[in-house]
Amino acid sequence: MNQRCIALAALVLAGPALAACSGSGGNKGPRDFAVDGAFSVAVDSDPGDLNPLVTNLVNAQIVGMYSYDTLISLDTKTSEPQPFLAESWTESPSEVTYTLRNDITCADGTSFTAQTAADNLNWILDPVNQSPRLESVVPSDATVTAEGNVLKVTTTKPRSSMLYDLGGQQMVCEGALADPTSVSAGSDGTGPFVIDKIVAGDSITLTRRDGYTWGPKDSTSSTPGMPKTVTIKIVPSPSTRANLLLSGQLNAAMVSGNDEARLSQLDWQPSPAISGMITYNHLEGLPTAATEVRTALTQAIDLDTLTNVLTGGKGERASSLLTEEPSLCTYNSVEGTLPTFDGEAAARTLEAAGYTSGAGGVRTKDGKALQITLVYDNSTDTRSAAAEYVAKQWKSLGAEVTLQGGDESYVISSTFSSEDPSRWTATLGLNLQSGAPGVFPQYLTGPTAPEGTNFASIRNDDYARHAALAVGLTGDAACGEWAKAEEALFKSVDLIPVSVTPFKMYFNGAESVSQPVGGILPGSAIRVLK
């Protein structure tokens, strides 16, 4: 029912809220923009509570981008931070400052200052509020202060992507902070649109406000093509979204799968997302705790074939953990680090590791069979087929494979938040996605589940060392360290990013001046065509 890329987004880690703000993704000539037009866009399920300080749901962030602004935005082409609410900023591993514009007003006329921004972050920090944005966006050891128009955030421990994490948080105005429930089904922000009407489970209607001058790419409330009204419709079925697009009742929507064939006439922009990742469980006592076994299992799989199966021939191999655009660094950490596909070499690796062929073709070591429980996402036929391919390859290598499939939340609860960390050996379907490399160490180092979030019990000292170095650096130097860190991960075959699918957002009668990120489109980027 849910569209795959949005379901994926449940696993999208920090940073997706960073608005992309450049790079029109088509090859269109100049177009006639409609003045005071109407724009309608689809989300695939109910966004629920719309207060951006209490929600982690991607659909709520999609809606929030129309009414709320962020401190900075990210250029989709260059991945460089761009001014938004903040006109300048400074960055060091344990301190960031943002200098805010002084002409920002909320939709209700009050002004938005550095103090308001600080109040937002402090609200998230207050444990009483139980905000899920705590730690994922605002580090729990942060101290947030405002002086004049400067917002300053310091932490006791270094945190490499803090500029982007905080910079991507949608900011509410003072009225919403005083009464957070008032924006659960409404809006009180600095963004270009104000929520007008909500029909539960059906649609959200927004109206453009006046006096909006600080949008990225010089977007203001009087820019030609900026719609007068925006309607966000809740349309769960991709077929229905395609029908609505074709009949002109929707101007933009993410559509993936077979329905894309009918939309070939429409403009689209890519919103790439990781669609396959293999993670091995490193827990003591499991066969995959040994590097040789992980290597052999990986040698047994042709990752190019797997990519084809996973993406229905549409995607490409992932070249690093950073599968989201824009990403903070660009490097290929996969090439030359992962074992190459070679069935015979895989068998030799297992022999060398002490696994000998036994009865029924199952290899054993010290009387223990090579047992693999592969937890996979069976919510689409391509994902199920991919899991079957992997299982087949491993069986022919001599492993006894148990396939356990379920929807994405089944996969999360069987691996990531499983009460018994030994119940899975490998997983295909738990996709960690971000454009910020600093997000990953919390999942790949440190205390293991259930106390920590290192769900695969990975202990890779090289990765941890390079990651710690990278956190202390910024810019290209940091990216270099992150690349080395990831290479260490792939050399010891801890996890494998397999494939990226170019999920597409289709447009009919409208366009966007920036690329959607994880299905999120900045409200100020929309231009309605005549």
Place this chain on the structure above:
Amino acid sequence: MSTGPTTTLLTTIAEQPSVPSGRRIGATSPLGSFIARRILRLWWSVVALVTMAFLMVRLIPGDPVRNALGTNATPAIVEARRESLGLNDPIWLQYFNFWKGLLTWNLGDSFSLRMPVSTIIEQRLPATLELAFLSLAVVLVVSVPLGIVIAALTRGGRRRGVDLAFTSVTGLLTVVPEFLIGVGLVYLFAVQSQLLPVAGRGDASSYILPVLALSIGVSAGMSRIVRVEALTVFEQDYIRTARAKRMTPLRMYLRHALPNLLTASLTIGGIVLGSLIAGTVLVETIFSWPGLGLTIIDSVRSKDYPLAQGIVIVYGLIVLISNLLIDIILVSLDPRTALKDT
């Protein structure tokens, strides 16, 4: 659906000789005690429904809190939220609290939407009921006249061609699932010809396709039943007498035959209402209809316990109560029915 009303149907259709009414000493009115007994039985059904709903949603694999907060929430936050939601309480306490909430119409807050479940149900139930009742109306308006007309045309083995055409077409329509009919209708009327809106709930034209999708199959099935009923009634002596006396066909069918058909049709109508409400789940998804059907799918997928069990109970109550009402109506319409003694 439950087998209760089906037996009702049989007992009313068959011309039962008057059954001794089982009048007991001290019983005030047979109808009153029938209703009292039925309401007691309804209560036990509700207890079973609530218990099943409570247990079933907890059987859905997955961690509801992790699901609502996402993978980037820290374990500490997940634990705090679990505690504040009462999910760490023993299961009997959760069950007890659930009953307490149910009786005060405070079903808790949805985990993922963070809104009171009672508000969500109040906002979305009307859209679902609209679809279901409009479809029921269409089913009754279409199938009863159609069934009678076809029965009149084909009684006594006349017009074999009409008989064959009717049974094959309605037979086919009955077995095609409503979501396929829905997809086909959208393709024809909204994508190809763009006569009607593709999806959403707006003006009157937006109701046409979803109501048709829900009612076509059921109308076809029901008109077959009405036809068989009508054929039986047409064979009765009083109709034969009326025909021999050259009564006008209109008067004969409407005044004499129709009332005797209606009991059975209404009974089935009640059962059909239940299946129409269940059918809304799929149809709402196709037409992005903002009703409960759309919500229940999301809530089950996201392990949203309060929302899922709330909606399951609402759906169950609608079916239970409509069955009860139909039984009461039938008993008061036809005092001879054996139902009264159940």
